[in-house]
Amino acid sequence: MSPLQQAAEGLALSALALLGGLLMFGLFVWVHGHDPLQAWMLLFKGAFGDAFSIQNSLQRAAPLMLTALCVALPAQAGLTVIGGEGALVLGGLAAAAVPYAVILPEGSAGTAVLMGAAGLAGGAWVALAGALRQWRGVNETISSLLLGYIAISIFKFLVEGPMRDPASLNKPSTRPLEPSWLVGSMGSWDVHWGLAFGIVACVAAAVWLSLSTHGFAVRVVGGNPRAARLVGLPANALVVSACALGGAAAGLAGALEVAAVHTAANAALIAGLGYTGILVSFVARHQPLAVIPVSILFGGFLAAGSLLQRRMGLPDASVQVLMGFSFLIILAAEALRGRLFKITGGTPAGTAPPASSAPGPLAAEARA
Amino acid sequence: MTDGLFELLLAVVGGAVRVGTPFLFVSLGECVTEKSGRVNLGLEGVLVFAAMAGFAGSWASGLWWAGVLAAGLSGALLALIHGVVCGLPRVNDVAAGIAVMLLGVGLAFYLGKPLIQPQAAQIPSLPLGEWLGAAPGSPAQAALAINVLFPAGVLLALALTWALRRTAWGLTVRLVGDSADAARALGMPVGRVRALATAAGGFLAGIGGSALSLYFPGSWSEGLSSGQGLIAVALVIFARWHPMRCLGAALLFGGAGALGPALQSQGISGWHDLLNAIPYVLTLLILVWTCSPTRTLEGAPGELNLNQR
Numbered sequence: 001m002s003p004l005q006q007a008a009e010g011l012a013l014s015a016l017a018l019l020g021g022l023l024m025f026g027l028f029v030w031v032h033g034h035d036p037l038q039a040w041m042l043l044f045k046g047a048f049g050d051a052f053s054i055q056n057s058l059q060r061a062a063p064l065m066l067t068a069l070c071v072a073l074p075a076q077a078g079l080t081v082i083g084g085e086g087a088l089v090l091g092g093l094a095a096a097a098v099p100y101a102v103i104l105p106e107g108s109a110g111t112a113v114l115m116g117a118a119g120l121a122g123g124a125w126v127a128l129a130g131a132l133r134q135w136r137g138v139n140e141t142i143s144s145l146l147l148g149y150i151a152i153s154i155f156k157f158l159v160e161g162p163m164r165d166p167a168s169l170n171k172p173s174t175r176p177l178e179p180s181w182l183v184g185s186m187g188s189w190d191v192h193w194g195l196a197f198g199i200v201a202c203v204a205a206a207v208w209l210s211l212s213t214h215g216f217a218v219r220v221v222g223g224n225p226r227a228a229r230l231v232g233l234p235a236n237a238l239v240v241s242a243c244a245l246g247g248a249a250a251g252l253a254g255a256l257e258v259a260a261v262h263t264a265a266n267a268a269l270i271a272g273l274g275y276t277g278i279l280v281s282f283v284a285r286h287q288p289l290a291v292i293p294v295s296i297l298f299g300g301f302l303a304a305g306s307l308l309q310r311r312m313g314l315p316d317a318s319v320q321v322l323m324g325f326s327f328l329i330i331l332a333a334e335a336l337r338g339r340l341f342k343i344t345g346g347t348p349a350g351t352a353p354p355a356s357s358a359p360g361p362l363a364a365e366a367r368a
Numbered sequence: 369m370t371d372g373l374f375e376l377l378l379a380v381v382g383g384a385v386r387v388g389t390p391f392l393f394v395s396l397g398e399c400v401t402e403k404s405g406r407v408n409l410g411l412e413g414v415l416v417f418a419a420m421a422g423f424a425g426s427w428a429s430g431l432w433w434a435g436v437l438a439a440g441l442s443g444a445l446l447a448l449i450h451g452v453v454c455g456l457p458r459v460n461d462v463a464a465g466i467a468v469m470l471l472g473v474g475l476a477f478y479l480g481k482p483l484i485q486p487q488a489a490q491i492p493s494l495p496l497g498e499w500l501g502a503a504p505g506s507p508a509q510a511a512l513a514i515n516v517l518f519p520a521g522v523l524l525a526l527a528l529t530w531a532l533r534r535t536a537w538g539l540t541v542r543l544v545g546d547s548a549d550a551a552r553a554l555g556m557p558v559g560r561v562r563a564l565a566t567a568a569g570g571f572l573a574g575i576g577g578s579a580l581s582l583y584f585p586g587s588w589s590e591g592l593s594s595g596q597g598l599i600a601v602a603l604v605i606f607a608r609w610h611p612m613r614c615l616g617a618a619l620l621f622g623g624a625g626a627l628g629p630a631l632q633s634q635g636i637s638g639w640h641d642l643l644n645a646i647p648y649v650l651t652l653l654i655l656v657w658t659c660s661p662t663r664t665l666e667g668a669p670g671e672l673n674l675n676q677r
Binding site: 278 | 656
C-alpha cells in the first residue's frame with residue numbers, strides 16, 4: 001500500500017470511528033429516554049452552529065492541542081504517557097508562582113517568563129516519567145498518571161495554603177496576575193492568543209519530527225528500540241527529551257489557561273483537559289498536524305456540553321461518555337487497518353496475489 | 369500524648385482494613401487478569417462504575433448484598449468490553465485500558481447523577497473491637513469495626529492462591545499468560561481464556577467498588593475514587609503476581625491512605641492535601657524499587673505487555 005493510501009485509510013478509519021462513537025452515544029441517550037437526533041443536532045449547533053459557538057470551540061481547542069502533544073510526542077518515541085493533566089496543573093501553578101518569587105518586567109516580556117516557567121515545570125514532570133521508564137523500567141503509563149495525582153495534591157496544597165490570596169474567600173486562588181501579563185484576544189475575535197500558541201506548537205512539532213535529525217532519531221527509537229541501539233542512538237536521552245517537550249507543551253497549556261482565562265491559579269484549572277488531550281492524540285494517531293483539527297472537533301464537543309445540559313437536561317458528564325465511546329471505538333477500529341479498502345473493493349484485482357498460492361523459495365526448499 | 373499516639377495507631381490500623389478492602393479486591397482482580405497475560409489499566413474506571421452501580425443496586429433493592437452483586441456484575445460487564453476489544457488484532461491493551469478508564473468514569477458520572485442525595489443499605493461490619501472488649505463508643509470500637517468484605521477478601525486470596533496453583537482452570541490461565549504459543553499448541557482457546565479472565569478480574573474489582581460506595585462513608589459522589597484502581601494495578605507488580613502478597617500490599621496501602629485523615633483528626637491540619645498524596649508517592653517509590661530495566665520481574669507472566677517492549 002502506498003503512503004498516500006495508508007494516510008487515506010488512517011483518515012477514513014478515524015472518521016468512521018468517530019461516527020461510531022456518535023452513534024453509540026445516540027443509542028445511549030436514547031436508551032435513557034432522550035431524543036438522539038436532538039442530541040446530535042445540539043452537539044453540532046453548540047460546537048459550530050454560529051460565530052459565537054465557533055469562537056467558544058476554538059478557545060477550548062487551544063489547550064487540547066497542547067495537552068495532546070504531551071501524549072503524541074512521547075508516543076513518537078514509543079511511550080504511552082497519560083500524565084498531561086498533572087503537567088498542565090503544574091504549569092499553571094508555576095506561572096502563578098513566578099511573581100511570588102521574582103519581580104517581573106511589565107508586558108509581554110513578563111508573560112514570556114511565565115510561559116517559560118510553566119514549560120520547564122511541565123517538561124520536568126513528564127521527563128521524570130520518561131527517565132523512570134528508561135533507567136528503572138517503571139511503566140510510564142502508570143507512573144505518569146501517579147505523578148499527575150501528586151501534581152494535583154501539590155497544587156491544592158499550595159493554592160489553598162502558602163500561596164493563597166487572602167482576598168479569595170470561598171474559592172481559594174493564588175494572587176491574580178498583573179493585567180499587563182494577561183494573554184488577550186486575537187484582534188476583534190473573541191479567541192485568545194492561546195489558539196495561535198497551540199497551532200504553532202503543533203506545526204513546530206511536526207517540522208521537528210519530520211525534518212530534523214533529532215526528531216527522526218526519536219521516531220527511530222519509537223519504531224524499533226533495538227535497531228536504534230544497534231546504530232548507536234542515545235535512546236535514553238531521546239526518549240526523555242521527547243517526554244520533556246510533550247510535558248512542556250502541557251505546562252504551557254496550564255499557563256495559558258491561567259493567563260488568558262482564569263487570571264489566577266485555582267481549582268478551575270483541574271478540568272480534565274489533560275485527559276481529553278489523550279483522546280485527541282489517539283484520534284490523531286499521534287500526528288502533530290492531525291492534532292489541530294481533532295482538537296477543534298473535541299473543543300467543539302466540550303463547548304456543546306453546556307447546551308446539552310441546558311436544552312435537554314443531560315448530565316454534564318455526557319461529553320465524557322461520548323469521548324469514552326469514541327476512544328474505545330477508535331482503538332477497536334485498528335483491527336480494520338489494511339482491510340478497509342479491501343472491504344470497500346478498493347484494491348484492484350491482481351495487485352496483491354495471495355501469499356499462500358505463490359510458492360516462495362522457502363516452500364520450494366521444504367518440498368525438496 | 370501517648371493516648372493520642374495510641375489513637376493514631378488504632379486509626380491507621382482500622383483504616384488500613386477499611387481503605388485496604390477496595391485495594392485488595394481490585395488487586396486480586398488485576399492479578400487474575402494479568403496472570404492470563406493481559407493488562408487492564410481500566411480497572412480504575414471499573415472501580416468507579418461499579419461503585420455507582422453497587423450503590424444504585426443497594427438503594428433500589430434495599431439489600432446490601434444485592435448492591436455488592438450488582439457492583440460485581442457491572443464491573444464484569446465493563447471489563448468484558450476491555451477483554452473483547454483487546455482480543456481484536458492490533459489493539460494495544462494499555463491504550464484500551466485508558467479508554468475503559470475514561471468510559472467507566474464518564475458512564476458512572478452520567479448515570480450516578482440521581483444517586484448523589486439518597487441513602488442506600490450499607491455493607492454490615494463485624495464488631496471486632498467489641499469482641500476484644502472495647503467499651504461502646506470508644507475510639508477502639510469505632511476503629512476496629514471491620515467491613516465484612518475484608519474477611520471475604522482474605523478467604524478469596526487464599527482460594528485464588530490454591531486455584532491458580534492446583535486447579536486445571538488455574539493452570540490454563542497461567543499457561544495462556546506465560547506462553548500463548550504453547551497454549552495454542554495444546555488447543556486452548558487463548559482469546560476466550562483472556563476475555564474470561566479479564567471479566568472475572570472486573571467482577572472482583574467491582575466488588576471492591578461496592579466497598580467504596582456502600583461502606584464508610586457510604587455514599588456515592590464523583591470524588592469517590594482518585595486513582596485507587598490504578599494504585600491497585602501497580603500493587604500487583606509489587607506483589608509479584610501472588611494473591612497473598614496482594615493482601616499484604618493492600619493493607620500497607622490502606623494504612624498509607626488512612627494516615628492523612630488520621631493525622632488530621634489528631635489536629636494536624638493544613639497539610640491534608642500533601643498527606644493525601646502519600647499513597648501515590650509510596651506507589652511510585654515502590655515501583656522504582658521493584659522494577660528493573662534489565663531483567664524480567666520474578667513471577668511476571670511471560671506474555672504481559674507492561675514492563676517489556
